[in-house]
């Protein structure tokens with residue numbers, strides 16, 4: 409028993425450390441049985457009172473391509489809205505309705521000062537690996553746009569939560585998501601959780617019969633990793649000591 413316990417710990421430690429967000433996928437489909445197996449693993453995630461307050465919508469093939477087109481069109485319209493001089497602004501005005509985020513949750517926020525350096529290091533680390541200069545807005549936009557192409561993945565998943573449990577349904581969905589990502593990792597597949605995919609809910613709601621009480625929380629790209637350099641990016645982690653809150657003295 410002790411032996412198998414040790415090897416399970418090692419396997420889990422390896423999977424946890426090896427999982428990376430993959431931002432370029434091979435053009436290879438994921439067999440349906442594999443998706444079924446991953447979901448069957450992930451459903452064992454714990455949740456508040458075992459309510460399992462989440463739902464998943466899965467897009468592949470023509471449906472995924474249609475969603476990609478619609479989301480990229482929104483991203484392009486939003487980008488024009490941000491800049492592009494007068495012609496850009498005019499075009500953006502005409503497409504304004506399309507560009508405005510209609511997500512169920514905010515995906516842009518003011519970052520607290522304490523967390524800003526980590527966010528910056530991650531962004532700059534990724535761009536510098538890709539040879540994108542800090543001030544090259546066009547190249548940064550092109551990379552950001554890849555989010556809405558699901559980074560070339562053959563599958564895009566969308567995770568919805570019921571809001572009535574407040575932050576706890578979101579917590580449950582997060583545990584579910586990590587379970588799903590680790591199961592995918594164990595099977596040689598790769599993932600990238602994509603908060604960006606919660607920016608526009610309209611196209612996703614049009615494509616799937618989402619019960620109105622369920623709110624779009626996050627997306628996930630799923631597929632086989634390519635050998636693109638972007639997939640070597642590892643932003644690292646803070647040490648455990650940085651995470652621990654010390655006890656008060658006395």
Ligand SMILES: Cc1cc2nc3c(=O)[nH]c(=O)nc-3n(C[C@H](O)[C@H](O)[C@H](O)COP(=O)(O)O)c2cc1C
Pocket residue numbers: 427428429430431530555600601602603604605626641642643
């Ligand atoms: C909830 C959530 C949302 C995320 N959204 C995005 C996203 O929209 N685009 C992206 O490229 N990465 C996204 N990521 C990936 C994070 O940037 C990544 O997990 C983090 O930088 C750590 O890197 P690693 O996953 O490779 O260990 C998201 C991750 C999580 C957990």
